[in-house]
Amino acid sequence: MKNLTKSRSEFAELLGRTAQAFGLTPSVGQIYGLLYLSAEPLSLDEIAESLDLSKASASIGTRQLESLHAVQVSSKNADRRDYWEARLEPQEVLQKMMSTVLAPRLANAHDRLEGLLERMEAEKNSGELSNSAFTVCQQRIQQLITKTNQFKTWLPLIERFVK
Template sequence: MDDHAAVKELTELEAETVAMFVRLVQVLGLPKSIGQIYGLVYISPEPVSMDDITSRLGISLGSASQGLRQLRALKAIRVAYIPGQRKDHYLPETEFRKLISNFIDDQLRPHIEVGQQAIDHMEELSSKAPAEHAEHYRTRIDKLRRLHNIAGRVTPAIAKFINF
């Protein structure tokens, strides 16, 4: 399905913005609805409610709720108080440096820390493997360790560069 198909009621500018963010989040392996929601919230001149999101994007309440929850966890959106309104309305985080920095801190760093533990455990398990496979396992685990070490060095460098 075309990225523009689900956004018929949007203006051309809104539809193009939504489509761009859909492509971006799909590259990151995130659900399409995350890009749709963020794109609409990002380009909207006013805070956007859940009702706006479901009706304008043509997505289910469940998809909208889950997408908003994920976007809040990523610190990509925040709740805006609208006097006299009981519904939550959402505003985007528009500082992309902050978004990338949050993504690195909240998503990448924990995986890198767990990765070190996993590699150590794999090494321990490989020592109990049959001798004829020992060299194979050692080579593969060494490659993983090198990749992990590179990720561990590059991630802080990227975060530092972004926050310069």
């Protein structure tokens, strides 16, 4: 990483690993880390240069961060470059991620579990699954469905906490 002090690039790497923990790529986290400590907005080339990334990665990364509302783009006039800057409220980024990433996944999981229950009933009827095995499965999956429903209810509450 050129162009950055040791500690600023260390910060970027820290955020890179953090991003991974959230299922994002390291470079996305690094970009956010870079912008988060930057006094002014940076162009794509500056980002790629500072973090020693290809422009391609920088482009993909910034767009993804934008879709997560973690950064915003602007343009200095008389310059056709895009300039990127971090939104400085990590809580809001987190909140957005919860509603745009976590919530849909939860809904998806819920649907899959429902579908699974149906297919298991079919397997019971066709004899592939013994009655007693089915009972166990049904009961446990039902419990899981209930829990995901509960969690869905709590999610907005947790969001407000985090904010």
